[in-house]
Amino acid sequence: MEKRPITLKDIAKALDLSTSTVSRAMRGHPAISEETRKLVQQYAEEHKYKPNTLALSLRTNKNNTIGVIVPEIVHFFFSSVLAGIQDEAESENYHLLMCNSNEMYEREVKSVQTLLDARVCGILASMSKNTLEYRHFQNIIDDDVHLVFFDRICPGINADKVVADDYRGAFTAVDYLAETGCSRIAFLGSDSHLPISNNRRMGYEDALRKHKLPVEKKWIKVCDTTALAQQVIPEMLDEENRPDAFFCINDEVAAYCLQIVKASGFRVPEDISICGFTNGYITEVTDPALTSVDQHGYEMGREAARLLINRIEGVETKKGVVSRLIKTDLVIRQSTR
Amino acid sequence: MEKRPITLKDIAKALDLSTSTVSRAMRGHPAISEETRKLVQQYAEEHKYKPNTLALSLRTNKNNTIGVIVPEIVHFFFSSVLAGIQDEAESENYHLLMCNSNEMYEREVKSVQTLLDARVCGILASMSKNTLEYRHFQNIIDDDVHLVFFDRICPGINADKVVADDYRGAFTAVDYLAETGCSRIAFLGSDSHLPISNNRRMGYEDALRKHKLPVEKKWIKVCDTTALAQQVIPEMLDEENRPDAFFCINDEVAAYCLQIVKASGFRVPEDISICGFTNGYITEVTDPALTSVDQHGYEMGREAARLLINRIEGVETKKGVVSRLIKTDLVIRQSTR
DNA sequence: GAGGATTATGCACACGTTTGCATAAAAAAT
DNA sequence: ATTTTTTATGCAAACGTGTGCATAATCCTC
Numbered sequence: 001m002e003k004r005p006i007t008l009k010d011i012a013k014a015l016d017l018s019t020s021t022v023s024r025a026m027r028g029h030p031a032i033s034e035e036t037r038k039l040v041q042q043y044a045e046e047h048k049y050k051p052n053t054l055a056l057s058l059r060t061n062k063n064n065t066i067g068v069i070v071p072e073i074v075h076f077f078f079s080s081v082l083a084g085i086q087d088e089a090e091s092e093n094y095h096l097l098m099c100n101s102n103e104m105y106e107r108e109v110k111s112v113q114t115l116l117d118a119r120v121c122g123i124l125a126s127m128s129k130n131t132l133e134y135r136h137f138q139n140i141i142d143d144d145v146h147l148v149f150f151d152r153i154c155p156g157i158n159a160d161k162v163v164a165d166d167y168r169g170a171f172t173a174v175d176y177l178a179e180t181g182c183s184r185i186a187f188l189g190s191d192s193h194l195p196i197s198n199n200r201r202m203g204y205e206d207a208l209r210k211h212k213l214p215v216e217k218k219w220i221k222v223c224d225t226t227a228l229a230q231q232v233i234p235e236m237l238d239e240e241n242r243p244d245a246f247f248c249i250n251d252e253v254a255a256y257c258l259q260i261v262k263a264s265g266f267r268v269p270e271d272i273s274i275c276g277f278t279n280g281y282i283t284e285v286t287d288p289a290l291t292s293v294d295q296h297g298y299e300m301g302r303e304a305a306r307l308l309i310n311r312i313e314g315v316e317t318k319k320g321v322v323s324r325l326i327k328t329d330l331v332i333r334q335s336t337r
Numbered sequence: 338m339e340k341r342p343i344t345l346k347d348i349a350k351a352l353d354l355s356t357s358t359v360s361r362a363m364r365g366h367p368a369i370s371e372e373t374r375k376l377v378q379q380y381a382e383e384h385k386y387k388p389n390t391l392a393l394s395l396r397t398n399k400n401n402t403i404g405v406i407v408p409e410i411v412h413f414f415f416s417s418v419l420a421g422i423q424d425e426a427e428s429e430n431y432h433l434l435m436c437n438s439n440e441m442y443e444r445e446v447k448s449v450q451t452l453l454d455a456r457v458c459g460i461l462a463s464m465s466k467n468t469l470e471y472r473h474f475q476n477i478i479d480d481d482v483h484l485v486f487f488d489r490i491c492p493g494i495n496a497d498k499v500v501a502d503d504y505r506g507a508f509t510a511v512d513y514l515a516e517t518g519c520s521r522i523a524f525l526g527s528d529s530h531l532p533i534s535n536n537r538r539m540g541y542e543d544a545l546r547k548h549k550l551p552v553e554k555k556w557i558k559v560c561d562t563t564a565l566a567q568q569v570i571p572e573m574l575d576e577e578n579r580p581d582a583f584f585c586i587n588d589e590v591a592a593y594c595l596q597i598v599k600a601s602g603f604r605v606p607e608d609i610s611i612c613g614f615t616n617g618y619i620t621e622v623t624d625p626a627l628t629s630v631d632q633h634g635y636e637m638g639r640e641a642a643r644l645l646i647n648r649i650e651g652v653e654t655k656k657g658v659v660s661r662l663i664k665t666d667l668v669i670r671q672s673t674r
Numbered sequence: 675g676a677g678g679a680t681t682a683t684g685c686a687c688a689c690g691t692t693t694g695c696a697t698a699a700a701a702a703a704t
Numbered sequence: 705a706t707t708t709t710t711t712a713t714g715c716a717a718a719c720g721t722g723t724g725c726a727t728a729a730t731c732c733t734c
Contacts, residue, residue: 005480007720018684023722033682054395054456055720059689063391065434073420074413074635076618083410086437095455097402098433100423118432119391143342255622262624285592287599287624298411344690355714360692370712392690395719 006047015043026051057119065095066308067115069125071103071152076251076280077297078126081150084301085124092309094121101128112136122146122308127154129194146311150304151295153195160311162304162324166196169293169328170203173275174247176330178211180337182245182273185213186236188223188257189249197224197249200277204247224249229256237264244272245336251276255286258335273336279329288334300326343384352380363388394456402432403645404452406462408440408489413588413617414634415463418487421638422461429646431458438465449473459483459645464491466531483648487641488632490532497648499641499661503533506630506665507540510612511584513667515548517674519582519610522550523573525560525594526586534561534586537614541584561586566593574601581609582673588613592623595672610673616666625671637663 008026012019017036025032025040026049043049057063068085070078082098089096097120099111108128115123116139123140126149134156140147141159149161177185187204190197205215218239223232236243237260246261248254254276258268266272268288276283279294303324310316345363349356354373362369362377363386380386394400405422407415419435426433434457436448445465452460453476460477463486471493477484478496486498514522524541527534542552555576560569573580574597583598585591591613595605603609605625613620616631640661647653 008722009720019721020685020723021683023720024683027722031682036682050454052395052456052720053454054391054398054400055689056722057689058389058391058395058691058719059721061391061689073423074416076411079411079416082435083437086410086435090436090451095451096435098419098423098435099427100420114427114432117387117390119389252618252622259622259624281589282619282622285589285596285619285623287596345692346690356691357693357715358713360690361713364692368712373712389690392719393692395689395721396691398719 005052006049007052008049011040011043011047011049015039061119062121063095063119064093065097065118065120066305066312067097067099067111067118067120067123069099069101069108069111069115069123071101071108071126071128073100076282077151077278077295080280080297081126081301081304084298084303085305086301087298088302088305088309092305094305094309103128103130105130105133109136112140116140116143116145120145121312122148124148124150124304124308125154126150127152129190132193146308148304148308148311150300151196155193155195158321160307160322162300162307162326163196164295164300165325165328166199167203167206169277169295169330170200170247171207172203172328172330173277173291173293174204174207175210176332177245177247177273177275177336178207178213180273182337183211183213184216184219184241184243185245185247186219186221186243187247188221188229188232188253190224191222200249219243223253226252226256229253229260233257233260234264237261237266246272246274248274248276251278251280251282251290251292254290254292254335255282258286258288258290268335269337275336279331283331283333286335291333291336292331294329294331296326296328342389343386344389345386348377348380348384348386352376398456399458400432400456401430402434402455402457403642403649404434404436404448404455404457404460406436406438406445406448406452406460408438408445408463408465410437413619414488414615414632417617417634418463418638418641421635421640422642423638424635425639425642425646429642431642431646440465440467442467442470446473449477453477453480453482457482458649459485461485461487461641461645462491463487464489466527469530483645485641485645485648487637488533492530492532495658497644497659499637499644499663500533501632501637502662502665503536504540504543506614506632506667507537507584508544509540509665509667510614510628510630511541511544512547513669514582514584514610514612514673515544515550517610519674520548520550521553521556521578521580522582522584523556523558523580524584525558525566525569525590527561528559537586556580560590563589563593566590566597570594570597571601574598574603583609583611585611585613588615588617588619588627588629591627591629591672592619595623595625595627605672606674612673616668620668620670623672628670628673629668631666631668633663633665 101108147159276292279292283290438445484496613629616629620627
């Protein structure tokens with residue numbers, strides 16, 4: 001009952017040839033006569049011969065597979081990156097092994113182990129928010145497996161990286177807010193151990209300085225989840241010297257911010273401007289539509305995959321770390337003046 | 338310079354044993370003395386021996402990998418399903434090979450081929466909107482690879498499936514719309530060759546009949562993209578006998594519908610009620626927040642993966658097709674009365 | 675027509691495992 | 705002391721492929 005797929009050996013037996021001849025015939029080796037080559041290839045075609053990739057992998061110790069670790073799948077930005085990685089990998093004939101750390105350190109460690117055990121050629125990773133220990137990433141490098149970080153890079157590891165131009169994105173956005181008359185601009189960010197947040201904060205501060213606006217501690221908060229938003233934003237609105245603009249670390253926080261601000265009786269953007277980061281689906285369905293900084297996740301995915309594949313195939317040979325910056329673009333909608 | 342990972346053979350040589358003994362010692366075979374077993378296992382531990390999964394796969398012709406084909410990654414529902422699949426697969430020690438058809442028939446065919454070539458143990462698939470030819474799916478079955486469809490099933494193929502209870506979700510939603518006083522309820526659906534859309538339409542119609550409301554052709558439209566929404570909805574609002582409720586095939590269309598309706602000067606929900614389907618992120622950020630039918634994508638993913646794995650491991654032995662229905666829940670927010 | 679160059683094919687091994695069978699050594703039974 | 709049983713190990717083959725080397729067959733050249 002078991003239907004065994006046809007192998008080179010089967011073809012050899014059927015045609016009364018040796019497996020080596022068949023193997024060479026299939027790959028068009030010059031030392032094989034035109035006659036037998038055609039014979040073999042036709043027979044293979046007819047019997048739907050498919051090379052066993054497992055055997056091939058074993059022999060070359062290369063399985064044409066790259067592993068991906070994302071902190072969260074159900075997320076516009078990360079799924080965009082994933083789509084980019086997927087497209088690039090597919091066009092280069094690489095398979096994609098997917099892992100999801102779910103923002104948990106333990107699962108991230110386990111994912112790395114899983115991918116190394118699966119003998120992937122390289123790994124694309126974006127770090128979980130809760131990762132403070134980097135040993136597992138170092139293990140990848142120690143195993144001579146290529147590693148490229150995207151977006152959430154790991155500061156303690158010497159590896160290639162592809163990141164959005166967070167600094168410039170933040171600078172441009174805050175510059176725009178200031179240009180349009182906002183003078184008390186708040187920054188709702190993440191924990192400062194994440195380079196992503198830190199870089200944006202620097203862009204934010206530099207833009208303030210450019211406009212001779214004060215950098216106030218009380219207007220810089222860790223607020224990167226909707227739960228935190230519900231708590232932090234009302235407090236800020238209650239103060240006598242309330243912000244007249246919110247620059248948020250992601251679109252979700254911005255959207256909740258918008259709701260809270262409206263519910264508190266302020267008009268957007270007349271009283272308060274709001275700007276998000278990512279430029280995902282939700283920016284177009286809020287009322288008013290959300291101004292946001294486009295991170296070009298799809299492009300980041302493609303770029304990261306391309307860099308990794310170039311490393312794997314020895315096209316990229318730079319000794320040190322390669323860093324790619326994906327440009328960011330401010331997309332102005334109705335939530336800012 | 339090349340650091341080759343340590344193998345059973347290496348251990349054997351180092352300990353002056355045969356590879357077979359080492360192999361048995363590692364797996365705790367009873368015919369191996371306690372003494373050598375400990376010796377081997379300790380040596381393996383010290384030298385960080387990792388079994389080569391490629392070799393194992395070749396031997397057993399089983400690579401503990403399942404393939405997934407989704408029509409679109411950047412989509413709340415599908416990424417939710419993916420997350421569910423991922424979690425279930427991981428807990429059962431299966432790897433995930435991911436493909437993205439991007440709603441294109443050709444890429445779907447290619448994805449199937451890719452996965453079969455990779456010798457996956459099974460495939461989870463959701464059909465692209467543009468797929469009308471089913472031969473590639475039949476190939477999976479002919480190759481004796483397990484196949485489970487989720488959500489967008491393929492009507493022409495005899496395979497296991499896990500789907501949302503679309504009929505009941507639609508019925509419940511439309512029933513609720515009617516209960517709350519709507520009498521001219523429009524259905525913005527997909528092409529009727531998709532079972533998903535067809536089942537919902539039947540639920541929609543049955544709910545209308547229950548309330549003795551007429552089923553009008555002009556209130557049933559194909560409108561499953563935001564682009565179509567921009568075109569179709571204004572036309573419907575312009576008619577003298579305009580709908581007083583829109584039941585939409587997904588949240589995106591519902592959100593755009595909401596915008597268009599508001600922009601046309603109608604109040605939501607006082608003049609017109611709007612209901613979406615999926616219950617994704619955006620339902621909470623529109624104004625008013627969107628009533629929607631929760632499809633429980635994550636659960637669907639887990640269920641589909643579990644079913645597939647049960648098939649692979651011979652736990653599920655039913656001869657015919659197994660169909661699982663994932664319950665749907667109406668989540669009432671402010672876009673309906 | 676004998677030697678050399680060319681062409682086409684096969685043998686054997688390798689990749690890292692697992693496993694049926696044989697076997698050596700030790701222990702037990704007669 | 706010899707046979708039988710037990711225990712622990714090794715040999716060899718297998719999974720499906722690719723490749724260096726040997727070799728058989730053909731052709732050319734003088």
